[in-house]
Amino acid sequence: LLTIPNELLLEIASSLRLPDLRRLSRVNCQLYFFTNDYLARYRYNxxxxxxxxxxxxxxxxxxxxxxDRSNLARASQRFYPLIMHYIVRHDVRHGGSSLLNYAAKKNLGxxxxxxxxxxxxVNTQRGCRVGFAKRQPTPLVTxxxxxxxxxxxILLKTGASHFVDGMRVPLAVAISNRHENVALILSQELDFGDMFLTKTGQMVFQMGCEMKLVNLVCHYLERGSHCAESVNAPRLHPRSTALYRTLLKDASKDILLKRELHANAYQIVLMLLQHGASPDIRIGATR
Known part of the structure; x- marks a missing residue:
């Protein structure tokens, strides 16, 4: 095979399928260069x-x-950038930028x-099904x-909104899915840890406590400790409520002192106490 002239190799290559040609190219350097040249001249062009x-x-x-357009784009390395550029521009002009939600889901920066x-x-609500709180997600939510x-x-730098219909949906889904690092990024603009998360009155640090996100709770409490308003009773009540809910969820009333708390729950309880939460609160309502 190594001594066969190129004319005969062309005859052989013309009857081979693409996978077989690729196997042939792995035999040696001579056949590798021959196969690549053959594919470029007679198959790919x-x-x-x-x-x-x-x-x-x-x-x-x-x-x-x-x-169908996407399938055609994947048919050739030459087609892909050309057709994808068309697809993206067409989607921006006529599809409401729905592909941005797809890119956000697949992490295609x-x-x-x-x-x-x-x-x-950047705040399009096209391209995804109804999600958290029955609201169409934006790319930031996705x-x-x-x-x-x-x-x-990337989305925040280009002006993505933290809100969907008046709710902090991106932050809510990050916390509920326990993506703590993302929640910390989305919390940078909050002035204090008692910031309301939703229209129902639930607060971000309370939700963080429920999900046992220690670093997030610490971030909110430390931000709150620098706010003069955080020392008054109305500010301390939600923290006391969070303390009660955490203890209620992670420890039995009958054997509270005997049962070992979850490590993260223990840290959260300790931080809440250090920041003024009262262990005497026995109600879950937030004033």
């Missing part, structure tokens, strides 16, 4: 692949479904930057729910 970009884009425009660079809506820190930062 013929038929549909050989058409100019203008014709390819005309074909793409006549494909009705986004799925390059795709997200491209969409935003050409004018995509990224937060999957714990994608880099994506969250």
């Amino acid at each position: 013929s038929g549909l692949v050989a058409l100019p970009n203008e014709i390819i884009l005309e074909i793409v425009q006549h494909l009705g479904r986004q799925k 390059g795709m997200a930057r491209n969409i935003l660079h050409i004018g995509g809506d 990224a937060a729910s999957h714990g994608h820190k880099k994506m969250v930062r």
